[in-house]
Amino acid sequence: MNIVVCIKQVPDTTQVKVDPQTGTLIRAGVPSILNPYDHFALETALALKEKTGAEVTVISMGPPQAKTVLRLALALGTDRGILLSDRAFAGSDTWATSYAIARAIKKIGKADLILCGMMAIDGDTAQTGPGIAQQLHLPQITFCEHVAVSGRKLTAKKLMDGGHEIVEAQLPALCTLVLPADYKPAFPSFPEIAAAQEKDLELWTAADVGADENLLGLKGSPTRVDRVYAPPQRARGTVHQGTAAELVEKLVCILKEENFIKC
Amino acid sequence: MLEISASCIGCSKCVTACPFGAIAVENKLAKVNEKCTLCGACAQVCPVSAIEIKRKEESSDLSAYKGVWIFAELSEDRKNPGGKTVRAVTHELLSCGRRLADELGEELCAVLLGNGVEKLCGEIASFGADKIYLVENEALADYNTDAAATVMVALITKHKPSIVLYPSTYIGRDVAPRVASELYVGLTADCTGLSIKEGNLLQTRPAFGGNIMADILSPNTRPQMATVRPNVMKKNEPAPGAKANIVRETVALKKDFSRVKLVERKFDDIGATENIGEAKIIISGGRGMKNKRGFEMLDELAQTLGGAVGASRAAVDLGLMPKPHQVGQSGTTVSPKLYVACGISGAVQHVVGMSSSDVIIAINKDPSAPIFNVCKFGLVGDATQILPKLTEQLRKRKTV
Structure with a gap:
């Protein structure tokens, strides 16, 4: 079985701050990490490799710096790493990104299972995985908590509003993964990191995957960013201090004033 | 072709x-x-x-695309197994779609996919739909990606709407990107604001984990598609008895059209408390509630006031509350009349999920906690000390 995992390098958005004057992101000092959902997708693939002897290929579309997350994936046990990088990709929205990645997966060849994080924590769209599935004409199972493979049969536990579903499909298929509640990402040991430095990373351009340049980058993206700004701030309200008893009295007054309890 | x-x-x-x-x-x-x-x-x-x-040549004339569509999401009727109900988010989409359609001077249409769902048309019409495209088929009885995406692509290609809105839910976020990918049109995820700018749909959404807002346009492709975050758009009052023009579309889908088969469906047991997505009052706790006892305090207050219990991601990660109660960017967005944040520091990821609440009260020991920047009323103190006393007082008042 061949598994392809799509990963992205992202800024750790839990550490991003916004300059309240200019409304721009302060990126200085913010670490770049492997998107946590992709990290779980990768670990899911490696667990399947353990069980079934599958070959795992990891692919990332991004600037040359994204090699870091590919090296991390190799250190964790991935067989093959591909960086899809080209100036022509700059400014790609989710449509153009899924088109380019789908072209690359076609070039990889026989992919039985494609795993993606359900979304990246910088864009928060959750659109690229299903976009790739449609481009490749594959069935998709989104928002999976768990994926198992037996022969050609895929079984997944996926989230739905108000609960979850167990679903089945025949391979080939694409799954996107959510994070389980108690998930702690695994990181490689130093010897594993050192060994991964020796492995080759493949570098593919738009031409290598036969992508139509008109469908890439800003030119190929149907969406345009019109404006980016800081979220509107709510006016700071009144803050009260005092003993627990005083604060309880204050709370009762507030609930009365705002009509949540009767006088 | x-x-x-x-x-x-x-x-x-x-x-x-x-x-x-x-x-x-x-x-x-x-x-x-x-x-x-x-x-x-x-x-x-x-x-x-x-x-x-x-398709390229087919979508070049943008003015040929007219009408605002919404994808009507249904959910299992838990009181009537096998039956379907219209989700609250569908009411929100209709209300928001009505406003956009009026501004453009175009029709508001709902797409209703299912089997034996015609009886839901009245409810959809009451929230402002002029027209309902009704597609009934066995293969559509339960939502599945393949059938829903195929029918949406066919309907859009045939009728050429200018805007299509989907709920930003597990279902909407599953089907919309497939439709957009197939049609080569713009799709904006998880919008919290929609308006018309020079005839185009201006789509506002948070990005970078809620740290920034972005306005997005899809100026050169039609339809313009977006998924819309639940519990953000204001719902109109329904007009009972309102009529919509029902247009039946027939498709011949085989029963096993979906390549993904449902084996089992299980609803979470969310206990005695209400679903946070629809609650009018939410008492929410974070790491500062310390332990299970802390969350019992929240539950006691919620029951006294008639509300639901929410939780920050930190509290969910600590196992103090199950995931369906999580408020925030990676949980549920809520907009109750009253939101009481107890022992929650107020990280931006939490705040984006609750900042549109009418009244926010924050209780936190740390006077510099960012939650005090978003609340209407702040109390500097230990919520685990304050809440039991408050609940006791409120209970006394009730019994007097």
Whole structure:
């Protein structure tokens, strides 16, 4: 079985701050990490490799710096790493990104299972995985908590509003993964990191995957960013201090004033 | 148009998959007829990639696209197993779609997919739909990606709406990107604001984990598509008795059209407390509530005030509350009348999920906690000390 995992390098958005004057992101000092959902997708693939002897290929579309997350994936046990990088990709929205990645997966060849994080924590769209599935004409199972493979049969536990579903499909298929509640990402040991430095990373351009340049980058993206700004701030309200008893009295007054309890 | 190349092997898979009876195999080659809707179901199943759909020239005239559509999401009727109800988010989409349609001077249409769901049309009409495209078929009885995406692509290709809105839910976020990918149109995820700017749909959404807002346009492709975050758009009052023009569309989907089979469906037991997505009052706790006892305090107050219990991601990660109660960017967005944040520091990821609440009260020991920047009333103190006393006082008042 061949598994392809799509990963992205992202800024750790839990550490991003916004300059309240200019409304721009302060990126200085913010670490770049492997998107946590992709990290779980990768670990899911490696667990399947353990069980079934599958070959795992990891692919990332991004600037040359994204090699870091590919090296991390190799250190964790991935067989093959591909960086899809080209100036022509700059400014790609989710449509153009899924088109380019789908072209690359076609070039990889026989992919039985494609795993993606359900979304990246910088864009928060959750659109690229299903976009790739449609481009490749594959069935998709989104928002999976768990994926198992037996022969050609895929079984997944996926989230739905108000609960979850167990679903089945025949391979080939694409799954996107959510994070389980108690998930702690695994990181490689130093010897594993050192060994991964020796492995080759493949570098593919738009031409290598036969992508139509008109469908890439800003030119190929149907969406345009019109404006980016800081979220509107709510006016700071009144803050009260005092003993627990005083604060309880204050709370009762507030609930009365705002009509949540009767006088 | 649909092109079938010479690599066709005449296997007939496309004939079986076509919901419109538009393909036949003659002399071991597939031939397409005038019934083709360009839904793409054939290309999905072709084993030799012999089918190509060319749409580019079809979408070049933007003015040919008219009408605001919403994808009507249904959910299992838990009081009536097997039945369906219209989700609250569908009411929100209709209300928001009505406003956009009025501004554009276009029709508001709902797309209702299911089986035996015609009785839901009245409710959809009462929230402002002028027209309902009703597609009933066994293969649509339960939501599934393949059938829903295929039918949406066919309907959009046939009727050419200018805007299509989906709820930003597990279902909406599953189907919309497939439709957008197939049609090569813009799709904006998880919008919290929609308006019209010079005839285009201006789509506002948070990004970078809620740290920034972005306004997005899809100026050169139609329809303009967006998924819309639940519990953000204001719901209109329904007008009982309002009528919509019901347009039935027939598709011939095989019962096993979906390549993904449902084995089992299980609803979470969210206990005695209300679902946070629809609660008017939410008492929410974070790491500062310390332990299970802390969350019992929240529950006692919630029951006294008639509300639900929410939690920050930190509290959910600590196992103090199950995931369905999580408020924030990676949980549920809520906009209750009253939100009481107890022992929650107020990280931006939490704040984006609750900042549109009418009244926010924050209780936190740390006077510099960012939650005090978003609340209407702040109390600097230990919530685990304050809450039991408050609940006791409120209970006394009730019994007097």
